[in-house]
Amino acid sequence: MSILVTGGAGFIGANFVLDWLVHHDEPIINLDKLTYAGNLENLASLEGDARHIFVRGDISDTILVDQLLHEHRPRAIINFAAESHVDRSIHGPGDFIQTNIVGTFHLLESVRAYWDGLESEFQQLFRFLHVSTDEVYGSLGKDDPAFSEINRYEPNSPYSASKAASDHLVRAYHHTYGLPVLTTNCSNNYGPYHFPEKLIPLIIHNALAGKSLPIYGDGQQIRDWLYVKDHCSAIRRVLEAGRVGETYNVGGTNEKTNLDVVHTLCDILDELAPPATCNLSLTSYRSLITFVKDRPGHDRRYAMDTSKLERELGWRPRETFEAGIRKTVVWYLANQNWVTNVTSGAYRDWVSRHYGA
Numbered sequence: 001m002s003i004l005v006t007g008g009a010g011f012i013g014a015n016f017v018l019d020w021l022v023h024h025d026e027p028i029i030n031l032d033k034l035t036y037a038g039n040l041e042n043l044a045s046l047e048g049d050a051r052h053i054f055v056r057g058d059i060s061d062t063i064l065v066d067q068l069l070h071e072h073r074p075r076a077i078i079n080f081a082a083e084s085h086v087d088r089s090i091h092g093p094g095d096f097i098q099t100n101i102v103g104t105f106h107l108l109e110s111v112r113a114y115w116d117g118l119e120s121e122f123q124q125l126f127r128f129l130h131v132s133t134d135e136v137y138g139s140l141g142k143d144d145p146a147f148s149e150i151n152r153y154e155p156n157s158p159y160s161a162s163k164a165a166s167d168h169l170v171r172a173y174h175h176t177y178g179l180p181v182l183t184t185n186c187s188n189n190y191g192p193y194h195f196p197e198k199l200i201p202l203i204i205h206n207a208l209a210g211k212s213l214p215i216y217g218d219g220q221q222i223r224d225w226l227y228v229k230d231h232c233s234a235i236r237r238v239l240e241a242g243r244v245g246e247t248y249n250v251g252g253t254n255e256k257t258n259l260d261v262v263h264t265l266c267d268i269l270d271e272l273a274p275p276a277t278c279n280l281s282l283t284s285y286r287s288l289i290t291f292v293k294d295r296p297g298h299d300r301r302y303a304m305d306t307s308k309l310e311r312e313l314g315w316r317p318r319e320t321f322e323a324g325i326r327k328t329v330v331w332y333l334a335n336q337n338w339v340t341n342v343t344s345g346a347y348r349d350w351v352s353r354h355y356g357a
């Protein structure tokens with residue numbers, strides 16, 4: 001038995017692969033295109049571990065995906081592969097359409113053919129788990145109830161629209177072809193290996209470098225933050241016991257304004273790495289906060305109602321925001337080499353050395 005993950009060199013995918021191999025001995029085949037967001041350094045601790053088989057490739061490459069399915073005969077596929085950054089989708093939506101929609105379609109076609117050819121016992125065991133986002137539901141007003149699985153889809157950015165389209169395709173492959181699918185829609189993750197283009201790692205990185213801390217608009221937008229390991233445990237639980245064809249909301253019930261998050265980060269950094277230790281003549285990192293032009297179409301608030309996942313599958317997040325955010329800062333302080341390799345682009349040297357230009 002084995003499972004196949006796509007996008008397992010990115011932030012959540014890499015955390016999932018590492019987490020999986022702590023909990024299972026079942027091999028994991030990791031198919032990742034290694035875009036700018038894919039980083040094999042995230043998986044360095046698995047070097048020489050025969051349970052992890054890394055394959056560089058695109059989910060749209062039908063010949064490669066068919067070959068992997070035929071060769072490894074996985075009992076499940078978990079689809080993390082995506083273009084994931086909202087700001088990038090605003091500057092250039094093309095890659096988002098290509099991977100998140102067309103890529104998911106090609107992957108589903110390969111998986112459908114593979115699943116069709118399985119013996120019936122194995123067919124019943126098989127699962128395709130699609131990892132999606134709360135952003136497909138759109139934006140909430142201040143007093144609106146949190147998103148539940150029956151909220152209508154109202155995506156507002158090219159990123160969320162592309163994820164919404166992929167969710168619809170996954171749903172259709174279940175209803176039309178009977179493919180045993182599961183979908184998880186999760187809120188904002190944070191934790192180790194988070195690429196420093198996203199709010200939390202960007203703020204930590206900029207603060208330590210004495211650069212300004214950009215807050216879009218008034219900073220009063222609200223996100224529901226979930227420690228990445230809790231997302232991994234939710235995915236494992238849904239894979240294990242989720243009802244086929246269902247979607248499950250995942251979230252931390254940690255609603256915070258962006259400004260609150262940035263203040264918290266500055267306060268923890270002031271304590272653990274005071275500006276003077278970074279040769280900065282500031283009394284607090286808070287003085288680096290700068291309000292900048294808002295993101296176009298910026299969603300105001302996300303919040304997740306996770307009662308279905310709690311009720312049906314007994315999942316609950318383990319990490320409080322206070323503990324998780326402190327752990328995250330500690331991880332970034334202890335892994336400045338990782339950050340430097342990412343921000344300098346050095347992590348890509350390995351890719352060109354290994355795969356050629």
Ligand code: NAD
Pocket residue numbers: 006007008009010011012013031032033034035036037038039057058059060079080081082083084085099103131132133134163185186187188189190195
């Ligand atoms: P990420 O950008 O860090 O990683 C994406 C990974 O996918 C990278 O390793 C990249 O190389 C790979 N990839 C991209 N295109 C590919 C392709 N065509 N074929 C194969 N691999 C490809 O993203 P992330 O933050 O780890 O998010 C993972 C998934 O979780 C995404 O589907 C995202 O929509 C979803 N999600 C993310 C969050 C979050 O807060 N980050 C929250 C909810 C859901």
Ligand code: DAU
Pocket residue numbers: 084085086087132133134135186187188189197198199200202214215216217219221222223258295302
């Ligand atoms: O909600 C889940 C989503 O969370 C995932 O589906 C996405 O893949 C993931 O990138 C994330 O999207 P966000 O747009 O919420 O994350 P980001 O870290 O880019 O921004 C978080 C909030 O902080 C958002 O309101 C925009 C704001 N922000 C972001 C950056 C990068 C700033 O104010 N300044 C910044 O420089």
